[in-house]
Amino acid sequence: MIKGRCECGSVRFEVNAVRQTVTVCHCSQCRRTSGHLWASTHAPFDSVKFTSDSGLQWYASSTTAKRGFCKTCGSSLFYRMNDEDGIGIAAGCLEDAGDMAMGKHIFVADKGDYYPVPDDAPVFRQG
Numbered sequence: 001m002i003k004g005r006c007e008c009g010s011v012r013f014e015v016n017a018v019r020q021t022v023t024v025c026h027c028s029q030c031r032r033t034s035g036h037l038w039a040s041t042h043a044p045f046d047s048v049k050f051t052s053d054s055g056l057q058w059y060a061s062s063t064t065a066k067r068g069f070c071k072t073c074g075s076s077l078f079y080r081m082n083d084e085d086g087i088g089i090a091a092g093c094l095e096d097a098g099d100m101a102m103g104k105h106i107f108v109a110d111k112g113d114y115y116p117v118p119d120d121a122p123v124f125r126q127g
């Protein structure tokens, strides 16, 4: 079991069965909503237990997916495809991600111009 929270603590959760790798997405939506890159792990939605969700707000970032963030502190926390049971969870909000490892970089074709193509994990130009 691993815990996570937003910066202000009004969104807190525990999750079982979380994936042990982190995917970094370089697409323009992820870059805007995160402020740089969206680094996330993944879990079945029903393995996430919210111990506080008073700040949780969902934003439909496209017709196929939504993003969860804290409406108080602005932390980018979650990503969900509308037709999938899973949930992407921001790696940065986890309290103990010591067992996790970098998995891959995706949508590198859309990356920002101000940083080089990363070389610490497999790179995919699209998703």
Ligand SMILES: [Zn+2]
Residues within 6 Å of the ligand: 006, 007, 008, 009, 010, 011, 055, 070, 071, 072, 073, 074, 075
């Ligand atoms: Zn917050």
Ligand SMILES: [Zn+2]
Residues within 6 Å of the ligand: 025, 026, 027, 028, 029, 030, 031, 038, 107
């Ligand atoms: Zn993305």
